[in-house]
Amino acid sequence: xxxxxxxxxNRSTVLAHVLTHGPVTRTAIxxxxxxxxxxxxxxxxxxxxxxxxxxxxxxxxxTRGRRATRVAIAAGRGVVCGxxxxxxxxxxxVADLAATPLVGRTVPTPADYDAPxxxxxLADLIRQxxxxxxxxxxxxxxxxxxxxxxxxxxxxxxxxxxxxxxxxFLRLLEKRxxxxxxxxxxxxxxxxxxxxxxxxxxxxxxxxxxxxxxxxAGVAIERRLFRGRSGMVxxxxxxxxxxxxxxxxxxxxxxxxxARARDLGLPFDNAADVFHSTDSRLVPVKxxxxxxxxxxxxxxxxxxxxxVIVLGGGISHALKxxxxxxxxxxxxxxxxxxxxxxxxxxxxxxxxxxAVVAAxxxxxxxxxxxxxxxxHVPQSDALAGCDLGALSATVIA
Amino acid sequence: xxxxxxxxxNRSTVLAHVLTHGPVTRTAIxxxxxxxxxxxxxxxxxxxxxxxxxxxxxxxxxTRGRRATRVAIAAGRGVVCGxxxxxxxxxxxVADLAATPLVGRTVPTPADYDAPxxxxxLADLIRQxxxxxxxxxxxxxxxxxxxxxxxxxxxxxxxxxxxxxxxxFLRLLEKRxxxxxxxxxxxxxxxxxxxxxxxxxxxxxxxxxxxxxxxxAGVAIERRLFRGRSGMVxxxxxxxxxxxxxxxxxxxxxxxxxARARDLGLPFDNAADVFHSTDSRLVPVKxxxxxxxxxxxxxxxxxxxxxVIVLGGGISHALKxxxxxxxxxxxxxxxxxxxxxxxxxxxxxxxxxxAVVAAxxxxxxxxxxxxxxxxHVPQSDALAGCDLGALSATVIA
DNA sequence: TCTATTTCCGTTCAGGGTGAAAGTATTACC
DNA sequence: GGTAATACTTTCACCCTGAACGGAAATAGA
Numbered sequence: 001x002x003x004x005x006x007x008x009x010n011r012s013t014v015l016a017h018v019l020t021h022g023p024v025t026r027t028a029i030x031x032x033x034x035x036x037x038x039x040x041x042x043x044x045x046x047x048x049x050x051x052x053x054x055x056x057x058x059x060x061x062x063t064r065g066r067r068a069t070r071v072a073i074a075a076g077r078g079v080v081c082g083x084x085x086x087x088x089x090x091x092x093x094v095a096d097l098a099a100t101p102l103v104g105r106t107v108p109t110p111a112d113y114d115a116p117x118x119x120x121x122l123a124d125l126i127r128q129x130x131x132x133x134x135x136x137x138x139x140x141x142x143x144x145x146x147x148x149x150x151x152x153x154x155x156x157x158x159x160x161x162x163x164x165x166x167x168x169f170l171r172l173l174e175k176r177x178x179x180x181x182x183x184x185x186x187x188x189x190x191x192x193x194x195x196x197x198x199x200x201x202x203x204x205x206x207x208x209x210x211x212x213x214x215x216x217a218g219v220a221i222e223r224r225l226f227r228g229r230s231g232m233v234x235x236x237x238x239x240x241x242x243x244x245x246x247x248x249x250x251x252x253x254x255x256x257x258x259a260r261a262r263d264l265g266l267p268f269d270n271a272a273d274v275f276h277s278t279d280s281r282l283v284p285v286k287x288x289x290x291x292x293x294x295x296x297x298x299x300x301x302x303x304x305x306x307x308v309i310v311l312g313g314g315i316s317h318a319l320k321x322x323x324x325x326x327x328x329x330x331x332x333x334x335x336x337x338x339x340x341x342x343x344x345x346x347x348x349x350x351x352x353x354x355a356v357v358a359a360x361x362x363x364x365x366x367x368x369x370x371x372x373x374x375x376h377v378p379q380s381d382a383l384a385g386c387d388l389g390a391l392s393a394t395v396i397a
Numbered sequence: 398x399x400x401x402x403x404x405x406x407n408r409s410t411v412l413a414h415v416l417t418h419g420p421v422t423r424t425a426i427x428x429x430x431x432x433x434x435x436x437x438x439x440x441x442x443x444x445x446x447x448x449x450x451x452x453x454x455x456x457x458x459x460t461r462g463r464r465a466t467r468v469a470i471a472a473g474r475g476v477v478c479g480x481x482x483x484x485x486x487x488x489x490x491v492a493d494l495a496a497t498p499l500v501g502r503t504v505p506t507p508a509d510y511d512a513p514x515x516x517x518x519l520a521d522l523i524r525q526x527x528x529x530x531x532x533x534x535x536x537x538x539x540x541x542x543x544x545x546x547x548x549x550x551x552x553x554x555x556x557x558x559x560x561x562x563x564x565x566f567l568r569l570l571e572k573r574x575x576x577x578x579x580x581x582x583x584x585x586x587x588x589x590x591x592x593x594x595x596x597x598x599x600x601x602x603x604x605x606x607x608x609x610x611x612x613x614a615g616v617a618i619e620r621r622l623f624r625g626r627s628g629m630v631x632x633x634x635x636x637x638x639x640x641x642x643x644x645x646x647x648x649x650x651x652x653x654x655x656a657r658a659r660d661l662g663l664p665f666d667n668a669a670d671v672f673h674s675t676d677s678r679l680v681p682v683k684x685x686x687x688x689x690x691x692x693x694x695x696x697x698x699x700x701x702x703x704x705v706i707v708l709g710g711g712i713s714h715a716l717k718x719x720x721x722x723x724x725x726x727x728x729x730x731x732x733x734x735x736x737x738x739x740x741x742x743x744x745x746x747x748x749x750x751x752a753v754v755a756a757x758x759x760x761x762x763x764x765x766x767x768x769x770x771x772x773h774v775p776q777s778d779a780l781a782g783c784d785l786g787a788l789s790a791t792v793i794a
Numbered sequence: 795t796c797t798a799t800t801t802c803c804g805t806t807c808a809g810g811g812t813g814a815a816a817g818t819a820t821t822a823c824c
Numbered sequence: 825g826g827t828a829a830t831a832c833t834t835t836c837a838c839c840c841t842g843a844a845c846g847g848a849a850a851t852a853g854a
Binding site: 003004005006007010035036037038039042063064065066067 | 809810811812813814815819820821822823
């Protein structure tokens with residue numbers, strides 16, 4: 001423990017408090033963090049000098065006495081970009097340091113590009129979306145449809161967009177962007193988004209399943225992402241609990257549902273349509289999926305005891321009417337369950353907004369925020385009054 | 398961050414280092430913890446004054462110069478008792494503060510006693526086993542065959558010894574012992590034992606399944622026990638993946654195996670005997686159990702990505718020849734698996750020794766060890782040269 | 795036996811950090 | 825304009841660390 005350790009810790013505490021509570025007075029910081037006014041003043045002074053914080057006036061004039069000046073993060077000092085690369089669409093959200101979204105875009109994925117070309121295309125798309133803010137770009141976070149090992153940043157198990165497994169993809173992307181690039185599984189980022197801004201806003205421990213072409217999963221324990229070494233944490237789709245010991249993912253995924261409908265001579269293009277259809281021949285298919293889903297939900301409950309399980313991805317909308325029944329059946333199996341089963345509040349933007357959060361964490365870390373304080377930033381109402389629809393407007397590049 | 402915070406942190410660091418590295422010189426502490434000699438000296442002085450540490454002479458005289466004096470934990474300053482209460486046997490181990498076992502006992506559980514009587518019986522058994530060391534008894538940890546909620550210390554789901562669910566049991570036990578009593582699930586303690594001294598000694602993340610009358614589980618992440626709120630973390634026996642959506646625990650547990658053998662007209666008394674039998678009619682039963690076990694192992698792998706999965710409990714011995722095959726099949730299902738499947742190294746004493754560790758953690762905490770440093774104490778070779786057989790000698794009380 | 799050397803241990807001291815309290819600035823109310 | 829209330833800043837005593845210094849113990853060698 002060197003001499004400057006307490007200073008760093010207190011700096012992180014103050015910064016975290018400002019980031020989570022928005023514009024706030026020095027006095028309030030001191031009271032709510034148990035730091036002395038002197039310490040708060042000293043640290044705020046440093047942060048102001050560095051340009052990380054700005055003073056805002058505008059305290060309500062309800063009481064007499066000297067007016068408190070409030071400080072807030074210098075939001076415009078930098079921007080970050082969160083990217084959700086899916087098999088069919090790429091979604092981008094650019095946000096400032098206060099996590100206020102500035103621009104959002106959805107662009108069809110050029111799935112036929114090879115790795116280098118895809119990297120260049122994505123880098124140019126990001127640069128174009130960031131636009132004038134490019135000089136202030138702090139960090140880019142990219143969610144990929146595959147398993148990501150953090151310690152060597154390798155990607156595997158990405159059948160829906162195999163190019164991203166090529167190490168060149170990341171290398172070229174980072175090179176062309178000339179800023180740090182964070183990478184993770186898209187489901188992990190989707191969970192991070194819901195954990196900050198969405199359905200898991202108030203949960204300490206949460207699990208998210210994204211049911212798209214495949215079945216993805218993310219796990220958060222004590223408000224922090226829990227990633228294993230190989231990035232397969234929560235992938236209960238591997239459980240050999242299907243008929244003949246097959247994997248559950250073959251049942252509960254877009255591919256699986258479409259295949260099963262085809263077996264009945266009912267070709268669908270879209271798995272969600274299977275659920276919306278009232279064709280009675282599909283009832284066993286739906287029951288089958290529901291049973292598989294129940295096994296996976298049970299696994300999540302006994303594995304992590306989450307407060308909430310969020311379902312996202314393409315067909316989660318179609319499952320919405322069934323959530324209540326799923327919850328009841330879950331509690332029959334595990335009576336002590338406290339987990340609520342909900343659908344994603346951020347819709348298709350969970351992943352991109354979660355990537356924004358990850359990018360912000362990286363940027364905040366460089367500003368001196370300690371790892372432990374990252375779990376509470378940015379503030380969860382940063383999206384209040386934000387038009388999610390406008391952010392996800394589709395643009396044909 | 399108040400002024401004495403660094404002092405406390407450094408004290409914890411020094412204490413943890415002495416506890417993990419045994420007798421050690423002040424210089425070595427400084428070098429290996431990056432603390433300055435001055436800081437180490439000051440803190441060691443305080444700890445010596447408090448009687449927590451003792452100076453031992455006897456540095457090897459290999460080098461010349463002033464002999465370094467080594468300090469070690471004052472092992473005899475206190476003792477703890479770890480208790481593993483099972484449906485058929487109670488196992489006790491008394492150890493000193495250096496985790497050296499002093500006495501061990503195994504006594505048949507008087508399963509017909511009601512809660513108050515069982516509490517009195519157990520308290521007296523503990524007092525008797527601790528013997529002359531009673532005045533120095535610091536803490537008792539009791540592992541129970543049921544789910545334990547830590548925040549209100551309630552016990553539920555203990556079909557094999559329902560008395561312990563009665564709140565009076567714990568209350569009376571603690572009152573009669575007049576020391577702090579830690580409680581947890583017996584599988585959690587078994588894992589703690591293996592994690593410190595046994596098969597998971599070198600693992601950061603580990604899972605343990607105890608297959609006895611029922612199926613219990615414990616999970617450790619980053620060398621710390623992961624307990625959910627209601628204590629059912631890792632209980633994948635609840636998965637409704639059996640035939641007709643039944644729970645897996647009904648297949649893979651002593652009760653389940655015996656029932657299935659009975660269905661075939663083969664009454665056994667002991668589930669392990671089913672496995673040792675060469676009767677060809679039992680082959681499907683064994684395959685059935687193995688398939689269920691495989692689902693549970695897969696769930697553990699994708700849930701936590703453990704480095705090792707430890708199997709313990711009555712029939713784990715019988716499963717030993719199958720471990721290799723289980724591991725191979727596991728890697729077929731989840732190729733990225735790094736988990737080794739092993740049987741408990743501490744045998745029947747995992748639980749009692751894990752309880753010793755838990756009791757030591759509580760005692761160490763009162764000595765000033767920070768929560769984060771508990772993950773590495775006591776030292777893993779504390780049992781070296783210790784006769785486990787003698788410790789588990791059965792005594793008819 | 796006596797001295798030099800080596801290798802530690804313990805202490806002193808400067809520097810940086812915090813919190814309590816005193817001091818200053820700013821505002822509202824009379 | 826005076827007074828009270830509130831927000832922030834400065835001062836000061838104290839705590840903690842790390843580097844440097846001096847002391848102590850044991851061996852090696854004469």
